Amino acid sequence: xxxxxxxxxxxxYFDVLREIGNIGAGNAATSLAQLLQCxxxxxVPRVELLDFDQIGEAMGGEEQIMAGIYLLVxxxxxxxxxxxLEEKSAHVLVSKLMGTEPSDGEFTEMETSALKEIGNIIxxxxxxxxxxxxxxxxxxxxxxxxxxMAGAILSVPAIEFGMVGDQMxxxxxxxxxxxxxxxxxxxxxxxxxxDKLLKALGVIQE
Amino acid sequence: xxxLIKVGMADLKLCxxxxxxxxxxxxxxxxxxxxxxxxxxxxxxxxMLPDSTAIRNNSNIxxxxxxxxxxxxxxxxxxxxxxxxxxxxxxxxxxxFQFQNDNALMQVGDRNVAAVxxxxxxxxxKLLAEDxxxxxxxxxxxxxxxxxxxxxxxxxxxKSI
Numbered sequence: 001x002x003x004x005x006x007x008x009x010x011x012x013y014f015d016v017l018r019e020i021g022n023i024g025a026g027n028a029a030t031s032l033a034q035l036l037q038c039x040x041x042x043x044v045p046r047v048e049l050l051d052f053d054q055i056g057e058a059m060g061g062e063e064q065i066m067a068g069i070y071l072l073v074x075x076x077x078x079x080x081x082x083x084x085l086e087e088k089s090a091h092v093l094v095s096k097l098m099g100t101e102p103s104d105g106e107f108t109e110m111e112t113s114a115l116k117e118i119g120n121i122i123x124x125x126x127x128x129x130x131x132x133x134x135x136x137x138x139x140x141x142x143x144x145x146x147x148x149m150a151g152a153i154l155s156v157p158a159i160e161f162g163m164v165g166d167q168m169x170x171x172x173x174x175x176x177x178x179x180x181x182x183x184x185x186x187x188x189x190x191x192x193x194x195d196k197l198l199k200a201l202g203v204i205q206e
Numbered sequence: 207x208x209x210l211i212k213v214g215m216a217d218l219k220l221c222x223x224x225x226x227x228x229x230x231x232x233x234x235x236x237x238x239x240x241x242x243x244x245x246x247x248x249x250x251x252x253x254m255l256p257d258s259t260a261i262r263n264n265s266n267i268x269x270x271x272x273x274x275x276x277x278x279x280x281x282x283x284x285x286x287x288x289x290x291x292x293x294x295x296x297x298x299x300x301x302x303f304q305f306q307n308d309n310a311l312m313q314v315g316d317r318n319v320a321a322v323x324x325x326x327x328x329x330x331x332k333l334l335a336e337d338x339x340x341x342x343x344x345x346x347x348x349x350x351x352x353x354x355x356x357x358x359x360x361x362x363x364x365k366s367i
Contacts, residue, residue: 166216
């Protein structure tokens with residue numbers, strides 16, 4: 001199998017990426033459960049190649065308000081990882097972590113830093129499992145948070161994909177606890193990192 | 207009854223009065239609205255990246271500021287608009303995330319805005335107004351009849367430029 005080409009993704013790649021999503025998100029769900037001291041279930045991840053104009057729809061509309069926690073991925077592979085939560089889910093998560101009643105509307109400074117911390121911990125868990133699986137060194141930057149329209153938040157990873165093709169690859173994982181909590185991961189390795197990942201996993205030969 | 211035509215990410219479309227045209231959730235992308243002030247032929251492009259020549263895979267011309275603006279103008283001219291009567295308004299180009307070690311990707315909003323302005327100038331189209339930069343997303347609606355460009359953002363009053 002040759003070099004990875006985003007515009008020509010075959011079924012084997014999809015399986016591998018789904019498996020990465022599965023293991024990474026599984027680990028993230030475990031750390032989230034520990035953090036919140038409650039049970040967190042995870043649905044089977046969806047790996048999808050989306051045209052740019054479908055991205056907003058996939059998230060429930062471009063104007064759906066979401067919390068996006070975004071980190072740069074560094075080390076043997078480079079790129080970025082984003083954890084997205086629906087606004088309501090973000091409120092529920094924060095209230096659980098802080099032991100307060102769920103609020104609505106704007107997040108306080110305390111709540112936004114709690115959200116960043118949640119993002120930090122669970123993307124860290126995601127990347128750790130990826131690192132263990134591949135034997136690659138993977139670290140992450142400090143997180144940043146944006147609470148805004150889905151389209152606007154997703155324009156950031158979309159632009160990264162836009163540099164190499166006309167579609168965006170999303171590894172999407174939904175979490176549920178007793179209160180239905182929708183979260184999504186978008187792992188965006190840059191193009192050379194795809195090759196490294198797939199080589200490390202033995203999908204493509206050295 | 208007039209329609210509101212929807213333009214997706216990395217896309218462009220034409221619109222004539224009395225219809226309006228919209229694009230939702232602009233982040234670092236830029237919405238470029240142009241109209242002919244006489245015959246009210248208008249259009250909107252949602253561009254993602256500044257420069258088509260910097261990228262190998264550049265077949266989608268609506269994706270880039272340089273080729274996207276040029277193509278919008280070309281299609282408008284084909285629909286009867288005249289270059290000399292065209293005026294533009296733009297919005298978007300936000301920096302959605304702030305990172306300490308600012309890399310090129312984080313500056314893409316600013317670079318998109320600069321590239322759109324450069325192309326408009328090259329084509330001799332006057333930029334009447336802009337709502338760009340900062341750190342929030344924008345939905346825009348453009349009405350070629352009046353030239354009204356409505357901007358909506360989360361937690362902010364609706365404004366028209």
